[in-house]
Amino acid sequence: MFFQKPKTLLGLNIGSSYIKIVELKNSGPRYTLQNFGYTILPSDTIVDGTIMDSMAIINAIKNLVENLKIKKKQICTSISGHSVIIKKILMPLMDEDTVENTIYDEAAHHIPYDIFDVNLDFQILGPSLEANDKMDVLLVAVKKDVISDYLEVIEEAGLQPAVVDVDTFALENMYEYNYEDATEEIVTLVDIGSNITNINILKDGISNFNRDITIGSRQITEQLQKQLNLNYQTAEQLKLGVPVEGLKAEETGKLISDASFAYINEIAKTIDFYHTSASGSQVEKIYLAGGGAKLSGIVNAVQEITNISTEIINPFRDLIIPEAKFDLEYIQDIAPLAGVAVGLALRKDRIK
Ligand SMILES: Nc1ncnc2c1ncn2[C@@H]1O[C@H](COP(=O)(O)OP(=O)(O)OP(=O)(O)O)[C@@H](O)[C@H]1O
Ligand SMILES: [Mg+2]
Structure with missing residues (x-):
């Protein structure tokens, strides 16, 4: 009998x-964390989801792969931002094959781009509550030119993209795997990135409502920069909690919480909107992901403003973390950054 090498x-x-x-090993019912690493891109490498400096990304990926000694080439990746459109639409009741055949015609009414310029995907959510002869379909469109720009840099960096997903669904995939035992019926996943905050409300594990807010953690740095007349680097350090000479922690703390109020308020408004449109449905839990979730005091602030129990998501919750290889304290500290990447690594095994 031959033993097969576990897949990574x-x-x-x-x-x-x-x-x-993130590299995971398929090690039975639970996956094992093999590798996790991140690297910071120079600012303005990617602006509004558009790649401005391909070389910076290619070099960053190459260095990361080399430092982590990753041998595998095939990867899953994802796109987010303006080039991604996610919409819940109503369609007459029909089977999946018929949706497949008609989705391009249908999508033309809902997508602000030429339908030939996008890749489309869909998921039938189930019978609509609004009309009894209709069903809800989640429509996902991603601009082809943006996908090909990302694929190009990944290939140039020596990797082979096998699957291109959307950030918010990768995060959802990570949640599904790690929080199988969750008892809440309705939860909100909030990915606070640098420039974008993705909000995904799940009901019984199915995406019910999606919204992107085009503000993220970078805006806090920019506000600190402006208000305290600092350079970007120093303002960023201050946001990460590194003391800066001559500045009092209480004052900067107040500036940071004022600056984060803008997107926390948008998160609250989005959830309120969901509550009014899906009458009777109440979000029971908010999970924060992304680097922005590491901001000091953010969990309490979100909880206070929304009045909903809030915690930082743990993408490693149901993974095996070999203690010999990882410093557990460090892994927990950087966990919020790993959400999308863990969901992507799990993705390939879970494609239906
Ligand atoms: N300890 C921390 N406190 C506050 N903010 C942090 C901390 N660590 C990282 N960040 C911020 O998190 C952001 C990076 O997070 P993340 O990797 O989720 O964003 P991104 O995926 O690059 O951005 P986007 O999704 O918007 O394209 C940066 O803006 C960084 O300043
Ligand atoms: Mg992100």
Whole structure:
């Protein structure tokens, strides 16, 4: 009898500020963390989801792969931002094959781009509550030119993209795997990135409502920079909690919490909107992900403003973490950064 070498899976999340890579080993019912690393991109490498400096990304990926000694080439990656459109639409009741055949015609009414310029995907959510002869379909469109720009840099960096997903669904995939035992019926996943905050409300594990807010953690740095007349680097350090000479912690703490109020308020408004549109449905839990979730005091602030129990998501919750290889304290500290990449690494095994 021959033993098969366990498969490893790679997830690559190219954010506008940080590139994250996760390697998992398929080790029975639970996966084992093999590798996790991230690297910071120079600012303006990616602007509004558009790659401005391909070389910076190629070099960053190459260095990360080399430093982590990753041998595998095939990866799953994802896109987010303006080039991704996610919409819940109503369609007459029909089977999946019929949706497949008609989705391009249908999508033309809902997508602001030429339908030939996008890749489409869909998921039938179930019978609609609004009309009894209709069903809800989640429509996902991603601009082809943006996908090909990302694929090009990944290939130039020596990797082979096998699957291209959307950030918010990768995070959902990570949640599904790690929180199988969760008892809440309705939860909100909030990915606070550098430039974008993705909000995904799940009901019974199915995506019910999606929204992107085009503000993220970078805006806090920019506000500190402006208000305290600092350079970007120093303002960023201050946001990460590194003391800066001549500045009092209480004052800067107040500036940081004022600056974060803008997107926390948007998160609260989005959830309120969901509550009014899906009458009777109440979000029971908010999970924060992304680098922005590491901001000091953010969990309490979100909880206070929304009045909903809030915690930082743990993408490693149901993974095996070999203690000989990882410093557990460090892994827990950087966990919020890994959400999308873990979901991507798990993705390849879970494609239906
Ligand atoms: N300890 C911390 N406190 C506050 N903010 C932090 C901390 N660590 C990282 N960040 C912020 O998190 C952001 C990076 O997070 P993340 O990797 O989730 O974003 P991204 O995926 O690159 O961005 P986007 O999804 O918007 O393209 C940076 O703006 C960084 O300043
Ligand atoms: Mg991100």
